[in-house]
Amino acid sequence: MNQILPVESYTSTDYFALEQTHIFTQSWTFAGLTEDLSASGDYLTVQAGLANIVVLKNEDGALVAYHNRCRHRGMQLVDGKGSGVKRLTCPYHDWSYGIDGTLKSLPKQKQEFRQIDKSCYSLQKAAVGTWRGMIWVNPNIDAEPVQQWFSPMNQHIAPYNVDDLVEATSDRENFIIHANWKLVVENYIDHYHLAQLHSGTLNMYAHNKASFGFAERHFHFWEPLTDEYRDNLSQFSPLPLLMSQEDEKLGAYVPMLFPAIGLVESESTWTVFNVIPEAPDRTRVETRTKVKNCSTIRYVSQAAKSYSFWQQRTRQKDRKLDKSHPLGSADFMQEDIYVCESIQKAMRSPYFSTGPTAEYGESPIRQFRQQIHQIIKERQ
Ligand code: FES
Numbered sequence: 001m002n003q004i005l006p007v008e009s010y011t012s013t014d015y016f017a018l019e020q021t022h023i024f025t026q027s028w029t030f031a032g033l034t035e036d037l038s039a040s041g042d043y044l045t046v047q048a049g050l051a052n053i054v055v056l057k058n059e060d061g062a063l064v065a066y067h068n069r070c071r072h073r074g075m076q077l078v079d080g081k082g083s084g085v086k087r088l089t090c091p092y093h094d095w096s097y098g099i100d101g102t103l104k105s106l107p108k109q110k111q112e113f114r115q116i117d118k119s120c121y122s123l124q125k126a127a128v129g130t131w132r133g134m135i136w137v138n139p140n141i142d143a144e145p146v147q148q149w150f151s152p153m154n155q156h157i158a159p160y161n162v163d164d165l166v167e168a169t170s171d172r173e174n175f176i177i178h179a180n181w182k183l184v185v186e187n188y189i190d191h192y193h194l195a196q197l198h199s200g201t202l203n204m205y206a207h208n209k210a211s212f213g214f215a216e217r218h219f220h221f222w223e224p225l226t227d228e229y230r231d232n233l234s235q236f237s238p239l240p241l242l243m244s245q246e247d248e249k250l251g252a253y254v255p256m257l258f259p260a261i262g263l264v265e266s267e268s269t270w271t272v273f274n275v276i277p278e279a280p281d282r283t284r285v286e287t288r289t290k291v292k293n294c295s296t297i298r299y300v301s302q303a304a305k306s307y308s309f310w311q312q313r314t315r316q317k318d319r320k321l322d323k324s325h326p327l328g329s330a331d332f333m334q335e336d337i338y339v340c341e342s343i344q345k346a347m348r349s350p351y352f353s354t355g356p357t358a359e360y361g362e363s364p365i366r367q368f369r370q371q372i373h374q375i376i377k378e379r380q
């Protein structure tokens with residue numbers, strides 16, 4: 001692929017395993033929103049590359065994280081989410097750990113483990129932190145602190161506080177995309193396709209005025225609203241606004257945090273777009289969205305005011321197709337999934353090859369591939 005990444009890096013299980021080991025197990029992983037762990041004893045588990053991590057809120061209200069693995073024979077301790085825990089007890093032989101990670105008790109200690117020094121078998125700590133209303137974990141306890149890791153992005157995010165927003169829980173979405181995770185990321189950071197593939201769906205933004213680039217490993221992107229949309233924003237916005245109409249930097253901030261956590265911080269919604277690789281040709285995308293904290297009446301009236309604008313504005317990419325086809329769906333996510341899956345399928349052909357990439361609009365893709373190539377090459 002343009003001499004940077006070979007086709008096999010999108011299709012082979014060997015390359016996928018290298019990425020899991022050297023990228024996803026070494027990076028900060030999105031674990032949830034800060035409100036997911038609101039009380040002492042709340043916990044959640046998350047897969048961070050090859051390591052499963054449990055994050056808890058302790059009695060002091062601080063977040064702590066451990067490798068979710070019993071020190072006896074390696075069983076995973078807990079699954080999913082929960083609340084009110086005081087102990088983490090392994091279901092296999094009931095070794096039991098405190099919230100501080102220390103081994104508190106084990107069955108038949110006197111007969112079976114006469115010599116054991118329990119203080120040697122505390123849970124292994126992982127790194128945890130918060131940034132922009134999100135909980136992050138890193139399997140490596142010595143990782144650079146998360147606030148520092150994201151600090152280059154602080155000047156490239158929307159001018160509002162995510163903690164002030166509320167989650168629209170009914171908007172949680174979960175997509176399985178039959179494509180390699182890098183195709184999903186590359187599509188996300190591809191400026192060149194916006195005006196074409198999404199001509200009928202993302203046409204309220206002025207793509208020709210976008211500014212984007214990399215801040216350390218992270219990709220930042222901003223684009224303003226079209227003049228027509230901005231000038232009528234209080235009427236046309238489908239939801240109550242998060243930014244002021246007068247704000248000079250009013251627009252959509254759409255970063256891709258390394259390696260694969262997208263944010264969509266727009267004038268009316270905030271979304272985390274978590275890209276989770278499951279196999280060389282399968283990727284899960286989980287989204288969670290937050291909106292302004294205001295009354296239902298305001299939502300209903302804003303939706304009613306803007307209804308006719310969106311009826312006219314949203315168009316199918318291909319009018320000959322019906323709604324069941326992604327290009328007839330008038331849904332930008334369906335349009336994106338369609339192209340990612342189409343390229344992945346094409347890569348199976350021994351005749352597959354690609355042409356040149358756009359000098360400006362696809363420059364982020366080349367830079368992203370370079371980063372991946374560099375990391376894998378260095379650690380192989
Ligand atoms: S593996 Fe956990 S108690 Fe045995």
Ligand SMILES: [Fe+2]
Pocket residue numbers: 187188193194197198332336
């Ligand atoms: Fe897209």
